[in-house]
Amino acid sequence: MRLIQTDEIGKVVYDSLMEINFVLPNDVKEKIINQIEIENSARGKNILSMIKENYLLSEAKRIPLCQDTGMAVIFLDIGQGVLLEGDYIEDVINRNVAKAYLDGYLRKSIVDSPLTRKNTNNNTPAIVHYNIVPGDDVKISIAIKGFGSENMSRMVLLKPSDGLEGVLDFVVDTVKKAGPNPCPPMILGVGIGGTIEKAALMAKHALLRELDSVNEDEEARIIEETLMERINSLNIGPMGMGGITTALGVHVEMFPTHIAGLPVVVNINCHSSRHKEIIL
Amino acid sequence: MIRKISTPLKEEEIVLLEAGDEVLLSGYIYTARDAAHKKLLQLIDEGKDLPFDVNGQVIFYVGPTPNKPGEVIGSAGPTTSYRMDEMTLPLLKLGLKGTIGKGKRSEDIKNYMNEYKAVYFIAIGGIGALISNSIKESEIIAFEELGTEAIRKLYVEDMPLYIGIDSYGNDIYSEVL
Numbered sequence: 001m002r003l004i005q006t007d008e009i010g011k012v013v014y015d016s017l018m019e020i021n022f023v024l025p026n027d028v029k030e031k032i033i034n035q036i037e038i039e040n041s042a043r044g045k046n047i048l049s050m051i052k053e054n055y056l057l058s059e060a061k062r063i064p065l066c067q068d069t070g071m072a073v074i075f076l077d078i079g080q081g082v083l084l085e086g087d088y089i090e091d092v093i094n095r096n097v098a099k100a101y102l103d104g105y106l107r108k109s110i111v112d113s114p115l116t117r118k119n120t121n122n123n124t125p126a127i128v129h130y131n132i133v134p135g136d137d138v139k140i141s142i143a144i145k146g147f148g149s150e151n152m153s154r155m156v157l158l159k160p161s162d163g164l165e166g167v168l169d170f171v172v173d174t175v176k177k178a179g180p181n182p183c184p185p186m187i188l189g190v191g192i193g194g195t196i197e198k199a200a201l202m203a204k205h206a207l208l209r210e211l212d213s214v215n216e217d218e219e220a221r222i223i224e225e226t227l228m229e230r231i232n233s234l235n236i237g238p239m240g241m242g243g244i245t246t247a248l249g250v251h252v253e254m255f256p257t258h259i260a261g262l263p264v265v266v267n268i269n270c271h272s273s274r275h276k277e278i279i280l
Numbered sequence: 281m282i283r284k285i286s287t288p289l290k291e292e293e294i295v296l297l298e299a300g301d302e303v304l305l306s307g308y309i310y311t312a313r314d315a316a317h318k319k320l321l322q323l324i325d326e327g328k329d330l331p332f333d334v335n336g337q338v339i340f341y342v343g344p345t346p347n348k349p350g351e352v353i354g355s356a357g358p359t360t361s362y363r364m365d366e367m368t369l370p371l372l373k374l375g376l377k378g379t380i381g382k383g384k385r386s387e388d389i390k391n392y393m394n395e396y397k398a399v400y401f402i403a404i405g406g407i408g409a410l411i412s413n414s415i416k417e418s419e420i421i422a423f424e425e426l427g428t429e430a431i432r433k434l435y436v437e438d439m440p441l442y443i444g445i446d447s448y449g450n451d452i453y454s455e456v457l
Contacts, residue, residue: 065355
């Protein structure tokens with residue numbers, strides 16, 4: 001049994017938010033630099049250069065990378081051997097989210113009700129997903145999700161007979177329909193299988209994976225490669241103004257499903273893919 | 281060639297702009313996004329005056345991050361424009377000449393741009409730090425209770441934009457998508 005204070009997790013949340021709003025992950029930076037070299041559209045190249053200029057300026061002057069500082073989405077993988085001590089974990093997380101959004105001069109984008117829409121003025125609540133995993137570590141994965149790209153995400157419940165081609169067509173069609181709106185070059189998280197909420201969770205979780213990391217599942221890896229190729233041939237390009245850089249990454253997660261179903265969720269992230277993982 | 285233009289926009293300048301052109305915009309512009317548009321339209325419906333004279337002006341679809349002490353504004357890039365598509369016509373009727381946002385707009389908007397001789401500017405999304413460099417003054421002039429969605433009067437210098445839809449209804453995205 002290992003004791004972990006919920007305040008320790010809260011501090012990780014605070015520190016991470018104060019970092020990821022201003023500093024892009026290295027894999028994203030490297031990918032942008034690489035695409036500036038190989039992008040064949042002049043406009044696309046110019047836009048990618050502006051994206052680079054933006055992350056340099058953001059980091060140097062601590063101006064948020066994007067004005068949409070997002071909704072905080074947190075995955076907590078809690079080892080079965082861990083005992084959490086202190087105030088209730090979700091209260092601690094929300095307290096730290098609120099403090100970071102105040103201290104960091106970050107935008108408060110959360111409304112209390114999806115219908116009456118009064119701003120909570122502290123960017124809470126965060127979305128928190130808990131998983132119990134083997135071991136005695138706690139892994140905190142934190143992302144800030146902008147809604148320009150969230151709004152372009154889609155879900156479908158295909159028929160089993162639609163098969164692989166049905167899945168591929170749906171993902172490509174989602175990207176086509178989204179066009180310039182989600183701020184391409186985008187990153188795609190694709191959840192295939194399970195139930196509707198399982199597919200959505202896998203799609204969101206897939207966005208956290210490192211770009212260019214190789215999927216351990218052979219079937220998923222081939223789907224990723226096929227999708228990358230088809231999507232980057234659409235000529236959507238940076239901000240939809242043409243070019244070969246439409247997706248920076250496609251990440252697929254799969255799960256067993258029912259004999260009658262084939263759920264698919266495509267979660268889109270913008271080029272400003274702000275996230276971080278910490279293991280306690 | 282990158283063309284320099286300034287607000288208030290004049291029709292003889294607007295008609296020279298073509299979809300795909302790069303421009304640098306200077307002058308006063310106004311911010312408004314979802315919630316502020318709803319309020320503006322309500323005022324129009326009630327026959328009341330708007331917080332600013334829309335005639336010849338440009339609206340920037342943005343909800344900036346708060347400014348740090350001593351700074352003009354925080355991060356300030358465009359939000360996606362289609363959400364304002366159905367709230368744009370009443371403003372064009374009052375003489376609005378430009379909107380700044382990102383992403384696709386409806387067929388109706390293309391027709392209105394032609395009919396009312398207005399333009400849709402595209403700012404690059406996700407580079408709000410860089411765009412904030414071109415904003416020199418910022419003042420909340422209405423709906424302060426909306427926080428980030430309040431209407432601000434901004435003074436911008438050489439704000440980098442593309443012409444998304446020109447005053448003939450041509451759309452930059454129709455070439456590529």
